[in-house]
Amino acid sequence: QLKGLIGPSILNADLSKLADESRRLLDAGADYLHLDVMDGHFVPNLTIGHPVIKCLRKNIPKVYFDAHMMVAKPEQWIEEMAGAGVNQYTFHIESTPTENVPNIIRKIKEADMKVGIGIKPKTDINVISEFINDIDVVLIMTVEPGFGGQKFMGDMMEKIRWLRKTYPQLLHIEVDGGVNMKTINDCAEAGANMIVSGSALIESKQPNKDMEQMRQLIDE
Numbered sequence: 001q002l003k004g005l006i007g008p009s010i011l012n013a014d015l016s017k018l019a020d021e022s023r024r025l026l027d028a029g030a031d032y033l034h035l036d037v038m039d040g041h042f043v044p045n046l047t048i049g050h051p052v053i054k055c056l057r058k059n060i061p062k063v064y065f066d067a068h069m070m071v072a073k074p075e076q077w078i079e080e081m082a083g084a085g086v087n088q089y090t091f092h093i094e095s096t097p098t099e100n101v102p103n104i105i106r107k108i109k110e111a112d113m114k115v116g117i118g119i120k121p122k123t124d125i126n127v128i129s130e131f132i133n134d135i136d137v138v139l140i141m142t143v144e145p146g147f148g149g150q151k152f153m154g155d156m157m158e159k160i161r162w163l164r165k166t167y168p169q170l171l172h173i174e175v176d177g178g179v180n181m182k183t184i185n186d187c188a189e190a191g192a193n194m195i196v197s198g199s200a201l202i203e204s205k206q207p208n209k210d211m212e213q214m215r216q217l218i219d220e
């Protein structure tokens with residue numbers, strides 16, 4: 001049975017205190033950090049890039065950094081993100097022509113990072129089938145990417161159930177968007193084991209208790 005992992009997203013944190021906010025969440029029990037990288041092209045928003053992540057890594061050694069690459073040219077940033085200390089490079093299947101995907105996967109592995117592929121809400125889950133044996137994580141978006149604080153899309157849970165049923169050997173299914181103390185139950189039941197939660201944990205008065213409760217639910 002795979003351990004459940006909680007990875008807060010810092011998108012809605014006070015980004016002027018990114019290291020402090022990250023440490024606060026890690027001290028409260030977070031297993032990894034989910035870093036939302038947006039380029040204003042793939043999504044209509046702009047956040048942080050490898051220079052900021054490199055500085056964050058200097059302050060936060062060792063912790064697993066999952067870079068969620070909401071960018072138009074995912075192959076463009078692989079070297080920089082690896083050099084910045086990123087551990088998992090999660091790009092979107094919709095951000096590149098299908099024929100490029102194997103090459104991007106190979107480049108991410110050559111840069112010694114784990115490979116995540118993100119699936120937007122409107123994208124059919126079976127686009128992932130041809131790559132499932134070559135990647136480490138499937139990221140199921142439960143909001144339209146671009147902003148934190150949006151409403152959880154419960155109908156995405158059937159994608160997670162389908163993955164669990166079709167690919168029992170698949171280890172990591174990550175869920176991202178609108179995950180809070182209520183919607184975590186659906187995610188746990190469907191079989192997600194890597195939980196991204198942004199605004200719910202940033203705003204929580206008791207992030208340690210909340211993360212512990214989330215972890216128990218997904219570990220059941």
Ligand code: DX5
Pocket residue numbers: 009011012034036068143144145146147148149150176177178179196197198199200
């Ligand atoms: C949205 C990002 C998510 C988001 C999660 O495009 O990929 O990681 O920040 O934040 P909440 O949990 O507030 O939806």
Ligand code: ZN
Pocket residue numbers: 009034035036068176196
């Ligand atoms: Zn994200």
